Amino acid sequence: MTITALPSWLRHDDEFSRLIKATDGYVLQVHSLEPPRRPDAEILLCDPEAAQRWVESASRFGRPFRVALPTYGYVVAFGSGSEIVGVSAEGPRPSWPRDAAIRVARSDPDAMARLVRNWTEDRPAELAGLIWYRLPAAGDRLNWPWPAFRAVLEGRAPRRELQTVRREPEPGLIEIDLVNAGETEMPWPSPVDFRWKEGEMLAADGLAGYQVHPAGPRGIRLQRGASAWDRPLRPGERRMVAWLRLGVP
Numbered sequence: 001m002t003i004t005a006l007p008s009w010l011r012h013d014d015e016f017s018r019l020i021k022a023t024d025g026y027v028l029q030v031h032s033l034e035p036p037r038r039p040d041a042e043i044l045l046c047d048p049e050a051a052q053r054w055v056e057s058a059s060r061f062g063r064p065f066r067v068a069l070p071t072y073g074y075v076v077a078f079g080s081g082s083e084i085v086g087v088s089a090e091g092p093r094p095s096w097p098r099d100a101a102i103r104v105a106r107s108d109p110d111a112m113a114r115l116v117r118n119w120t121e122d123r124p125a126e127l128a129g130l131i132w133y134r135l136p137a138a139g140d141r142l143n144w145p146w147p148a149f150r151a152v153l154e155g156r157a158p159r160r161e162l163q164t165v166r167r168e169p170e171p172g173l174i175e176i177d178l179v180n181a182g183e184t185e186m187p188w189p190s191p192v193d194f195r196w197k198e199g200e201m202l203a204a205d206g207l208a209g210y211q212v213h214p215a216g217p218r219g220i221r222l223q224r225g226a227s228a229w230d231r232p233l234r235p236g237e238r239r240m241v242a243w244l245r246l247g248v249p
Helices: 007-011 013-021 048-059 109-121 146-153
Strands: 002-005 025-029 065-070 073-078 084-088 101-106 127-133 162-170 173-180 192-195 201-206 211-214 219-223 238-246
Touching: 002 007, 002 013, 007 013, 007 048, 025 048, 048 065, 048 109, 065 109, 109 127, 109 146, 162 192, 173 192, 201 211, 201 219, 219 238
Parallel strands: 002 025, 025 065, 065 127
Antiparallel strands: 073 084, 073 101, 162 173, 173 238, 192 219, 201 238, 211 219
């Protein structure tokens, strides 16, 4: 039998020592330890510096253990009095009050990669391994994608590369795509500036939440408002975000 232990238990030397001696092992959970306190406060699922301190503290008990690290995120809603009115990880959009302040908390793959790298190079003998909560799934919009998870397991930050691709399916028609060519999710960029060399713009429209604004005689600016319910661009995802119709000389 193994148990999950919290860092606050490490302060109770005698009691914790007796507890872990009665088990076959334990997992030290270093994520999601405190609820967010205010809508404007930082939401940190896992503090990497604190996690390293807790691992060093746990090692003094002389029993092998594993550390649980996060890959997930969640959405939290605050009421008008800054109180928490709900938390959601997956499933349909909750029926929270319309005036609720919505925040998204996400685990940081770069920070977790640094922990993996640091513990690979130098760790207490008692640290036997890592456990991840939770494994990526294709439909999980609040979890890392698999390419990001693989990069973190290797101890490196996932590669980020967002491309703007121009297509001309017929003369005078330009279509603009965003392509996530990296290993992790990317937020929708705003603004996105686009220019062309010749031709008068006859019509244009934005897609995927973007609005088109003129930016000089041969340029446009795509702007998009941010929403807590936006799903970021996943690795390999390609989305058309605007089209332009130009007068053909």
